[in-house]
Amino acid sequence: MIYLTPQGSPYTQETAKRLARDYDHLVLVCGHYEGVDERFIEQCVDEEISLGDFVLTGGEIAAMAVADSVCRLVPGVLADEQCYIGESHWDGLLEYPQYTRPEIWEGREVPQVLLNGDHEKVEKWRRRQQFLRTKEKRPDLFARFTPEDETDRKLFDEVKAEQDRVALTGPVTARAATEEDLPAILAIVDEARASLKKLRVDQWQGPYPAAENFLPDLARGECFVLLHGGEIAAFITISTRPEPSYDGITDGKWTEGMDYAVLHRGAVAAKYRGSGMAQKMMRFADEHVLSLGLRCIRTDTHRKNKPMQRLLRECSYRYRGNVDIGEVEKGHDSARQCYEKIIKVKR
Numbered sequence: 001m002i003y004l005t006p007q008g009s010p011y012t013q014e015t016a017k018r019l020a021r022d023y024d025h026l027v028l029v030c031g032h033y034e035g036v037d038e039r040f041i042e043q044c045v046d047e048e049i050s051l052g053d054f055v056l057t058g059g060e061i062a063a064m065a066v067a068d069s070v071c072r073l074v075p076g077v078l079a080d081e082q083c084y085i086g087e088s089h090w091d092g093l094l095e096y097p098q099y100t101r102p103e104i105w106e107g108r109e110v111p112q113v114l115l116n117g118d119h120e121k122v123e124k125w126r127r128r129q130q131f132l133r134t135k136e137k138r139p140d141l142f143a144r145f146t147p148e149d150e151t152d153r154k155l156f157d158e159v160k161a162e163q164d165r166v167a168l169t170g171p172v173t174a175r176a177a178t179e180e181d182l183p184a185i186l187a188i189v190d191e192a193r194a195s196l197k198k199l200r201v202d203q204w205q206g207p208y209p210a211a212e213n214f215l216p217d218l219a220r221g222e223c224f225v226l227l228h229g230g231e232i233a234a235f236i237t238i239s240t241r242p243e244p245s246y247d248g249i250t251d252g253k254w255t256e257g258m259d260y261a262v263l264h265r266g267a268v269a270a271k272y273r274g275s276g277m278a279q280k281m282m283r284f285a286d287e288h289v290l291s292l293g294l295r296c297i298r299t300d301t302h303r304k305n306k307p308m309q310r311l312l313r314e315c316s317y318r319y320r321g322n323v324d325i326g327e328v329e330k331g332h333d334s335a336r337q338c339y340e341k342i343i344k345v346k347r
Contacts, residue, residue: 001046003029003036004059004066008048011066013089015049019066020073028066030059092145094138096129127152131159166271170229174284177223177235182211184232185225192267196305202333203302209265217265224288226281228272234281236266238288245323246298249338252321255296258342261289263299282315286343295343300325300336309337317341 009015019026029036029045041048051062071077099110113125135142147153177185193204217223217237226234239262246254246262254260263285268277289297300323301308317339325334 001027001029001044002066003031003041003045003048004050004062005031005035005048006050006053006055008050011049011051011062013069016066016069016073020070026070028059028063030063032058089141092141093130094133094141096126096133124155128155128159131156135159162274166228166233166275168228168275168277168280172226172228172233172277172280174224174226174288176221177214177218177225179215179218181225181232181235182214182218185214185223185235186211188232188235188267188269191270195270196302199304199306201302201304203305203329206329206332208329213265223265224284226277226284228277232269233272233277234266234268236281236285237264238262238285239264240292240294243298245325245328246300246338249321249323252319252338254298254320254338254340255342258296259294260296260298260340261292261294263297278311279315282311286315286341290343290345295345297341297343298338299340300338302333303335303337309339312339315341 049062049066051065056062099114103110103115111125113121131142134145145156147156189204189209196203197205214223214237217239220239222239223235223237225232226236240259241262242260243262266281266285268281285297289295297317298320299312299317301312303322318341320338320340323336323338325336328334
């Protein structure tokens with residue numbers, strides 16, 4: 001016997017699951033205006049339920065909501081349990097976004113991951129969206145959620161870490177760096193060094209890159225900074241000078257007959273990771289290289305630097321082979337993977 005009243009316990013999906021699981025018969029009592037006689041409540045009511053901290057004229061609407069939410073969990077009412085598992089509040093999270101046809105509506109596209117047929121990637125995307133939506137719309141639920149397996153924990157920790165990252169709410173601009181920017185650049189280097197160490201990547205784990213590596217870049221106008229809200233958020237060096245170590249490429253080859261620019265020493269400030277700043281940095285590199293009259297860009301990264309490799313592939317760079325950078329990082333792993341991009345020019 002359930003009495004619908006603003007004085008009852010807040011109704012949740014867990015309540016609906018419990019009622020559907022533990023009882024074969026429910027009586028929903030609807031008060032009206034001032035409710036029902038207190039003696040009836042004391043004598044007959046087993047549980048009091050409230051839909052929320054508001055008052056209705058009577059309990060009929062609340063009873064309809066309880067009846068609907070409980071009945072749909074009874075086996076056979078819906079086609080199968082997959083119809084409600086994964087919905088909002090089933091396991092303490094909000095549901096992922098839903099999309100249907102057409103693929104493009106009013107200029108808005110269905111996320112590409114939902115169209116590639118890779119069910120594993122689709123499931124991962126949906127779960128991540130549940131975390132993101134819950135964090136954004138119901139931070140109270142997000143704060144109470146506890147992942148039950150390692151896959152969930154990893155995704156949950158990634159989304160939680162993004163709370164500390166800066167959103168790109170304003171324009172991102174780029175300019176040639178000056179010596180006055182060097183302290184900010186070196187601070188970003190230190191953050192990148194710590195991140196690579198955490199990933200067990202033997203890159204930038206010695207003194208390189210240091211101020212003496214950047215000063216010639218600054219003097220030649222080859223080092224650039226990206227700014228957001230007046231703050232230096234990333235830097236990158238773009239050189240048109242041939243890289244001698246690239247002549248020793250193995251296990252592959254460069255595109256022949258093209259002059260090229262080289263990307264050196266680029267990094268994004270820790271609080272801007274995951275904000276899209278890295279992609280903006282790479283787009284700026286494309287635009288700058290085109291302004292120099294070139295279409296070919298080459299770069300290299302450590303074989304274990306998976307985040308950088310993902311960024312390069314995302315930005316249409318192709319793996320071309322391997323090189324050894326020799327004395328640049330003396331005493332550390334000098335093997336590097338090479339990547340190349342031929343920028344497509346719109347006609």
